Amino acid sequence: MANAASGVAVSEECVARFQELRAGRAHRFVVFKIDDSLQRVVVDAVGPRDAGFDALTASLPADGCRYAVYDHDFTVGGGGAQAQQQGEVVEAPRSKIVFVAWAPATADVRSKMVYASSCEGFKKALDGVQVDLQATEPSELTLDVLREHAA
């Protein structure tokens, strides 16, 4: 448990949706929020498999904090100049589950504090997150930034 952790609980639905995304690959992303009574993390939105990263960023409020997980598909190999020289153009599909902590500068200090102090506890409840991303403005949450982190 992190120092100064909030003790906010995690609803079972969060874990269930996350497992559907991870094991069942049923969703592209899941957005979570802390309920109004500031007691537990609940599911805010679920993105279908064919949704893209833009759909995720669109479902995050401009002035409110959220957590999200995103199943990031990408390929490795193939593109490298060295690999092409040697005639190996093998593209291997990969995927990584990215955890996003969204805390825009315009959100009020109370919600920033609650989200940040609950973050570690919530991440622990989701078993299988591979990449961490914290973002405070839209420029920190683009596909380029995501690729860089997942690499």
Add this chain to the structure above:
Amino acid sequence: MYGGDEVSAIVIDVGSYSCKAGYAGDDTPKAVFPSVVGSIEQTEGTDDSKPEKEGDSAPDSKNGAKPMDVDKAKTKRKLYVGQELEFRRDHMEVISPMKDGTVTDWDIVDNIWNHAFRRRLLINPEEHPMLIAEPSTNTAQQREKAAELMFENYKVPALFLAKNAVLTSFASGRATSLVVDSGGGSSVVSAVHDGFVLQKSVATSPVGGDFLTDCMMKSLESKGVVIRPRYSFKKLEISPGEYKIVDLDLPNTTESYRLYCMRAIASDIKESVCRVPDTAFDEVAYANVPTTSYELPDGQTIEVGADRFKIPDILFNPALSQTIPGVDGFSDSTSVRGLQRMVIDSVNRCDVDIRKELFSNILLSGGSSSILQLKERLEKEVLEESPQAARVKVMASGNSVERRFSVWIGGSILASLGSFQQMWFSKAEYEEHGVSYIQRKCP
């Protein structure tokens, strides 16, 4: 587990310059007062100094700190906390409980806590859970000492020790960041990762607001400016609107009290006129900068020129202070680094994987972070010394209250959460497991 969320918790942050105390859930601390106290040695019974102002006698008689002093027979001193310090008293020394950002005199801290609870917040500490903000540099022994005092002397029902850097980081919405806390007695850089302070990353320097204030004072003195503390003179109206300054002869005023009062003025000059230069300060280039005027309490007006830029630049280049006549050298000058160097060193002591994240989440907090252009300059300096791939970003809350009180505000929100009530280190747990359990409950 402590289940008393119906009474509000108290949040207290004793910094090296000021003590911030208030009720959890409030936006700002109710009480903010100096962290230094006045002390009069009570060696002889006859030397019971009489307060020379009538206003003093009332607070003295019901001084809640008194019983504590009686207990400490060995020190035999009377301490004056908060507003009591504003009145000059014969033989009163001004002393601080801290050195380089950590507590060295627990008796003073005890008096400060007592003053905050009983005289300022008017609460009975036995009824309220306490959240104490502590510096990242606190040792295990210091944390246990604080917990022991709270449970034994104040009989608090529950306690939590939260790290300054973590509270600042959380209040900005980040679980991972590099916190640059430039306070009064010191500047501290700490990396926070997933809500933990990475102890090996913590870098400290004695260059904080107090040191800059001293530099300002010495520099003005070297230019012939005489700063008259407010207690040392009287203003007589000789004709309407025209005043004459009459110096008072108060031979029993201690040097430390005189300095304390002069520093208060020098500190205000600093806050009013200073601005961090865009690039490293250069004596020649700044020789002819326009001056800014400042009116001292005794009515004389001074002009501050290059010092406006030179003084804050000391944060980045501590050696610059040695060019000011009368400023003491550092006891170990090799370890005193500028802020930008501390940032780089701190990041480099962290795991390679998180360095990029730290560089792009540098948070500026503490009283000295209010100096104009500090954020911009720090960003520029760190950018020059950091690896090319790093995207350096320095942030400070746009709201000066949030910047100055970020630690307290973070603690206030945390301690008021319903879910946090299960996190307290309760009196029952203290009694069952002993004081060392604090290390488990508040890692």
